[in-house]
Amino acid sequence: METMQAMRERRSVRHYTSKAVEPEKLNAVLESVRLVPSRHNDQNIRCIVVRDPAVKKAIHEQANTQPMVEEADTLLAFVATDALDFVMPCGQYGYTADMYLALGYAILAAADQGLDSCIVCAFEETAVKKILNVPCECRIPCMAVIGYGDDPSPRKVKKELDQLISYEAF
Ligand SMILES: Cc1cc2nc3c(=O)[nH]c(=O)nc-3n(C[C@H](O)[C@H](O)[C@H](O)COP(=O)(O)O)c2cc1C
Incomplete structure (x- = not known):
């Protein structure tokens, strides 16, 4: 797919x-x-692939019991491993940018493969870290599920380009 x-x-x-x-x-x-691009190409990421139903069930309980977390074949947890205190000159934490960019690549690659996906950010990070045996100094800003969907809900309407884009100034 293009x-x-x-x-x-x-x-x-x-x-x-x-x-x-x-x-x-x-x-x-x-x-x-x-x-995926990352700050300084450091690739301070560990992407944990979760397919074990028991582990998905445990995470589902810590993710607002969102059904997709249990139902989807695969859950990806994006773990930031290093340089967690690095703040970019724009004031944003570098690791959140890195993890969300990886998440974006992954859901786009999933679509390219004919797979469905959904971002999962409503979860209790501390509990999920414990379930996945993630060291306490690491962070999990985001997760995603991928699999074969059974959800006929329509595609969301997106704003028109001229509502989102301006040139040269705000
Ligand atoms: C930062 C972020 C967090 C999100 N967290 C969740 C989530 O926990 N559960 C969920 O069902 N969708 C979540 N979403 C998905 C959004 O609701 C969804 O992308 C948005 O409604 C637009 O719909 P679309 O992805 O179909 O275009 C999240 C999206 C983003 C960008």
């Missing part, structure tokens, strides 16, 4: 069938995480 087509066709899918994601498709998604 990149623009993947962007147009992707939407957040919140219910899933039990169909497993094929290894080559999962690898393509994970390869996108390997290739």
Whole structure:
């Protein structure tokens, strides 16, 4: 699929069938995480792939019991591993930018592979870290589920370009 087509066709899918994601498709998604830009190319990321139903169930309980967390074949947790106190000159924490960019690549790569996905940010980070055995100094800003959707809800309407874009100044 072309990149623009993947962007147009992707939407957040919140219910899933039990169909497993094929290894080559999962690898393509994970390869996108390997290739993603990061500050100084440091790649201070550990992307944890969660497919064990018991672990997904435990995380589901710490993620507002969002059904997709249990239903989807695969959950990806984006763990920031180092340089967590680095603040960019613009005032933003570098690691959140790195993790969200990786998340964006992953959901786009999933769409490219014909997979559905949804971002998961409503979760108890401390509890999820414990479940996944993540060292306490690391952070998990975001997660995503990927799989085969069973959710007929329509694609969201997006604002027109002229509502979002201006040139040269605000
Ligand atoms: C930072 C962030 C956090 C989000 N957290 C959740 C979440 O916890 N659960 C959920 O169902 N969707 C979550 N979403 C998905 C958004 O609700 C969704 O992207 C938005 O409604 C637009 O719909 P679309 O993805 O279909 O274009 C999140 C999206 C972003 C960018």
